[in-house]
Amino acid sequence: MPGELVKALRAVAGSPNVSTALAVREQHGRDESMHRCSPPDAVVWPQDVEQVSKLAGICYSHGVPIIPFSTGTGLEGGVTAVRGGVCFNLTRMDRITALSTEDFTVAVEPGVTRKALNSYLRDTGLWFPVDPGADASLCGMAATSASGTNAVRYGTMRHNVLNLQVVLADGRVLHTAGRGRHFRKSAAGYNLTGLFVGSEGTLGLITQATLRLHGSPEAIVAAVCAFPSVHAAVGCTVQVLQAGIPVARIEFLDDVMMAACNRFSGLSYAVSPTLFLEFHGSPGSVEEQVRQAGEIVQLNGGSDFAWAWELEARNKLWAARHNAWYAALALRPGSKARPVCSPFKQLVCVSSGLIVGHVGDGNFHCILVFDPADLDEIQRVKEFATRLARQALALDGTCTGEHGIGLGKRHLLCEEIGELGLTIMRQIKAILDPKNLMNPGKVL
Amino acid sequence: MPGELVKALRAVAGSPNVSTALAVREQHGRDESMHRCSPPDAVVWPQDVEQVSKLAGICYSHGVPIIPFSTGTGLEGGVTAVRGGVCFNLTRMDRITALSTEDFTVAVEPGVTRKALNSYLRDTGLWFPVDPGADASLCGMAATSASGTNAVRYGTMRHNVLNLQVVLADGRVLHTAGRGRHFRKSAAGYNLTGLFVGSEGTLGLITQATLRLHGSPEAIVAAVCAFPSVHAAVGCTVQVLQAGIPVARIEFLDDVMMAACNRFSGLSYAVSPTLFLEFHGSPGSVEEQVRQAGEIVQLNGGSDFAWAWELEARNKLWAARHNAWYAALALRPGSKARPVCSPFKQLVCVSSGLIVGHVGDGNFHCILVFDPADLDEIQRVKEFATRLARQALALDGTCTGEHGIGLGKRHLLCEEIGELGLTIMRQIKAILDPKNLMNPGKVL
Numbered sequence: 001m002p003g004e005l006v007k008a009l010r011a012v013a014g015s016p017n018v019s020t021a022l023a024v025r026e027q028h029g030r031d032e033s034m035h036r037c038s039p040p041d042a043v044v045w046p047q048d049v050e051q052v053s054k055l056a057g058i059c060y061s062h063g064v065p066i067i068p069f070s071t072g073t074g075l076e077g078g079v080t081a082v083r084g085g086v087c088f089n090l091t092r093m094d095r096i097t098a099l100s101t102e103d104f105t106v107a108v109e110p111g112v113t114r115k116a117l118n119s120y121l122r123d124t125g126l127w128f129p130v131d132p133g134a135d136a137s138l139c140g141m142a143a144t145s146a147s148g149t150n151a152v153r154y155g156t157m158r159h160n161v162l163n164l165q166v167v168l169a170d171g172r173v174l175h176t177a178g179r180g181r182h183f184r185k186s187a188a189g190y191n192l193t194g195l196f197v198g199s200e201g202t203l204g205l206i207t208q209a210t211l212r213l214h215g216s217p218e219a220i221v222a223a224v225c226a227f228p229s230v231h232a233a234v235g236c237t238v239q240v241l242q243a244g245i246p247v248a249r250i251e252f253l254d255d256v257m258m259a260a261c262n263r264f265s266g267l268s269y270a271v272s273p274t275l276f277l278e279f280h281g282s283p284g285s286v287e288e289q290v291r292q293a294g295e296i297v298q299l300n301g302g303s304d305f306a307w308a309w310e311l312e313a314r315n316k317l318w319a320a321r322h323n324a325w326y327a328a329l330a331l332r333p334g335s336k337a338r339p340v341c342s343p344f345k346q347l348v349c350v351s352s353g354l355i356v357g358h359v360g361d362g363n364f365h366c367i368l369v370f371d372p373a374d375l376d377e378i379q380r381v382k383e384f385a386t387r388l389a390r391q392a393l394a395l396d397g398t399c400t401g402e403h404g405i406g407l408g409k410r411h412l413l414c415e416e417i418g419e420l421g422l423t424i425m426r427q428i429k430a431i432l433d434p435k436n437l438m439n440p441g442k443v444l
Numbered sequence: 445m446p447g448e449l450v451k452a453l454r455a456v457a458g459s460p461n462v463s464t465a466l467a468v469r470e471q472h473g474r475d476e477s478m479h480r481c482s483p484p485d486a487v488v489w490p491q492d493v494e495q496v497s498k499l500a501g502i503c504y505s506h507g508v509p510i511i512p513f514s515t516g517t518g519l520e521g522g523v524t525a526v527r528g529g530v531c532f533n534l535t536r537m538d539r540i541t542a543l544s545t546e547d548f549t550v551a552v553e554p555g556v557t558r559k560a561l562n563s564y565l566r567d568t569g570l571w572f573p574v575d576p577g578a579d580a581s582l583c584g585m586a587a588t589s590a591s592g593t594n595a596v597r598y599g600t601m602r603h604n605v606l607n608l609q610v611v612l613a614d615g616r617v618l619h620t621a622g623r624g625r626h627f628r629k630s631a632a633g634y635n636l637t638g639l640f641v642g643s644e645g646t647l648g649l650i651t652q653a654t655l656r657l658h659g660s661p662e663a664i665v666a667a668v669c670a671f672p673s674v675h676a677a678v679g680c681t682v683q684v685l686q687a688g689i690p691v692a693r694i695e696f697l698d699d700v701m702m703a704a705c706n707r708f709s710g711l712s713y714a715v716s717p718t719l720f721l722e723f724h725g726s727p728g729s730v731e732e733q734v735r736q737a738g739e740i741v742q743l744n745g746g747s748d749f750a751w752a753w754e755l756e757a758r759n760k761l762w763a764a765r766h767n768a769w770y771a772a773l774a775l776r777p778g779s780k781a782r783p784v785c786s787p788f789k790q791l792v793c794v795s796s797g798l799i800v801g802h803v804g805d806g807n808f809h810c811i812l813v814f815d816p817a818d819l820d821e822i823q824r825v826k827e828f829a830t831r832l833a834r835q836a837l838a839l840d841g842t843c844t845g846e847h848g849i850g851l852g853k854r855h856l857l858c859e860e861i862g863e864l865g866l867t868i869m870r871q872i873k874a875i876l877d878p879k880n881l882m883n884p885g886k887v888l
Binding site: 101102103104125126144145146147151155156158159172173174175176177178179180181182183184185186187188189190191192194195197198199203214215216217218238241242243244245246280281282284285288289292361362363393396397398399400401402403404405409412413416417418420421422424425427428429431432443444 | 545546547548569570588589590591595599600602603616617618619620621622623624625626627628629630631632633634635636638639641642643647658659660661662682685686687688689690724725726728729732733736805806807837840841842843844845846847848849853856857860861862864865866868869871872873875876887888
């Protein structure tokens with residue numbers, strides 16, 4: 001990295017906010033993906049959008065890659081600096097602004113995580129429901145089009161991002177829906193907000209996201225039930241949705257996963273395909289949802305329907321689901337895991353594995369646990385993941401229901417979208433990032 | 445129109461499916477917008493996507509504009525042939541395919557209207573809820589990013605289109621989410637589907653839309669109540685949403701509109717700001733929603749809460765809302781109307797008018813009735829509409845909550861989105877339609 005460039009970065013961000021050695025290693029250690037981690041040449045910690053804009057302009061004029069970074073919780077290697085460059089660590093931009101309890105909107109900077117936002121909202125009667133598991137940055141969730149367990153009721157990031165402030169590679173600042181706008185719907189021109197949601201930092205740096213909030217449910221009930229077969233659990237899910245029951249969460253764990261969870265959390269659940277459900281609403285409506293869902297569970301041969309109203313009891317009931325990721329990792333201490341996302345109907349074809357499904361969305365993860373030091377095993381895991389994704393594609397599904405393309409699934413994107421779609425994506429990228437500096441080597 | 449071009453079009457579509465005179469007038473008569481109607485030079489009626497592709501290819505090589513057309517129910521002049529060219533009347537492509545009751549998806553061609561789809565679905569327990577009022581083509585609704593009264597619960601077209609088959613200007617066929625794919629969510633690459641929803645035919649011809657279906661509600665209750673002021677009605681709406689009541693429809697009519705409706709439909713509603721609500725769910729949940737909403741209505745000084753369960757009684761109760769458009773037109777026989785869409789908080793600023801609000805979405809229409817022969821009045825209506833839209837923009841709103849930009853609001857798009865956003869939209873258009881042949885003169 002040329003000294004002149006470092007000097008220019010320091011002149012904008014201040015010396016302590018530009019590092020070329022120490023922080024790079026820190027970043028390195030936090031990448032949770034299975035991808036070989038290439039560190040950047042430097043890390044900058046901008047304090048506001050003006051600094052981001054100036055710093056990007058400097059990188060642009062030097063032809064140096066720009067890699068956005070906030071919580072680093074992604075699993076597809078999206079923050080890896082495959083061609084070196086400058087990592088923009090945006091965690092110090094953590095303001096929450098423009099809360100409107102009348103319009104159900106709020107604006108957050110990249111350092112704000114979903115848990116931080118929800119504690120900020122605690123007394124307003126509103127909340128932000130998209131929950132990918134990790135306490136991710138909300139702007140990062142917008143960048144990767146995150147979803148998670150609540151998506152069946154509240155939608156994914158695609159449905160809940162209303163506007164984005166984006167710094168383009170050359171430093172220009174774009175407001176995808178117009179500066180300061182925070183309407184619930186619009187039909188004005190092309191949907192630029194939707195274009196940036198899920199673009200994984202390859203089109204620009206998201207420096208602020210305006211989000212749609214929801215009324216906090218008055219009552220929440222969690223429920224769990226075991227099934228004699230995967231088929232029965234899936235059938236039950238379809239019928240619950242067909243019945244129009246406004247279930248908030250409906251999650252599937254297979255028998256192998258349940259056994260791992262029992263071991264990890266000291267539980268004694270039946271080692272069978274299991275559904276975890278959550279109902280939101282008024283006390284009366286929730287009660288009725290539980291009753292209706294319970295009847296459908298029975299019809300499908302499900303076990304007794306255990307349910308809980310209070311927060312503590314709910315957490316206990318859902319402990320297995322909440323800890324599934326760690327339970328899987330604990331099967332082999334020191335291991336890492338790789339999730340694979342596939343569509344609904346494939347669930348009944350996969351014989352067994354560590355399966356966690358957002359079945360309400362027709363999406364499940366097969367968790368593959370491996371030793372990160374065993375290159376041969378990594379290769380086998382990659383091959384299996386690719387086979388599973390191709391099976392999903394053959395069933396008209398997607399190779400990635402969540403988590404994005406990142407580094408790991410680039411070879412599958414063309415198979416999913418086709419040559420023409422990929423060509424158009426590349427042309428769009430070339431408009432916004434003509435020098436290919438924005439998070440290069442990802443997605444396309 | 446050169447004879448050679450007409451010959452080439454006829455060779456693909458067959459002579460009876462290409463017209464250069466008769467049908468043009470037919471089309472002309474059906475434009476419901478206030479915009480001066482420029483007829484196309486020819487109309488073609490393709491039978492399938494292959495024909496659309498070949499016909500577009502011919503227009504492309506001749507440098508002739510392409511104007512997509514189906515039901516012609518749009519209100520912003522989106523199907524006007526401002527530069528002449530060939531109108532693609534897609535109404536004869538009316539297949540409904542790929543219904544999956546397990547995945548809640550279906551694919552429709554441009555000739556399929558929302559009512560036709562819902563009667564096709566009648567026995568499946570599923571329905572498609574987006575309802576812009578008119579019995580519009582579903583592909584047209586995708587093209588204009590339509591929404592309507594149910595959007596507060598079920599989202600707009602942006603949330604309910606999963607995939608689009610699009611013929612580009614040069615005849616290439618794009619599947620925005622990959623050929624035949626119909627998953628509920630994906631994080632694979634840039635959201636091309638979202639880019640085409642709301643592009644108003646300026647990026648390509650939508651020849652098939654894959655839609656997300658919903659479970660039909662077991663019970664539906666309609667309700668009506670009058671308020672002492674606009675402010676009270678709006679306050680009530682906000683509180684209903686904040687309470688997390690999953691209301692399916694919540695519509696506002698002001699006193700002037702109510703008087704017009706009473707006169708038109710022989711009703712005797714109070715001439716006051718009025719809310720029309722609809723609740724969907726199980727019988728028990730609906731009952732509770734009505735009770736909860738009724739309490740909030742009372743707190744805001746609303747009148748007795750009249751409600752109805754049965755279809756006929758519901759239709760009677762909602763008659764005023766359903767006929768609002770025609771009631772407005774009937775105020776001055778022979779007149780036309782122009783809707784203006786604005787955000788929520790503006791509602792309390794507008795003193796009075798013919799106001800119909802999708803208040804659950806923070807969006808309302810002010811219906812302006814005018815004599816289409818009075819050019820001076822048309823000018824005044826246009827000026828008023830622009831003033832109202834600018835007021836919406838000043839309040840961080842949008843100049844078009846629905847209906848699109850079309851011809852009528854092009855001068856407002858830059859004010860809403862900013863120079864950079866508009867530049868990017870133009871660059872995207874140039875990628876997909878380098879000769880500017882797709883519905884030219886609209887949106888940008």
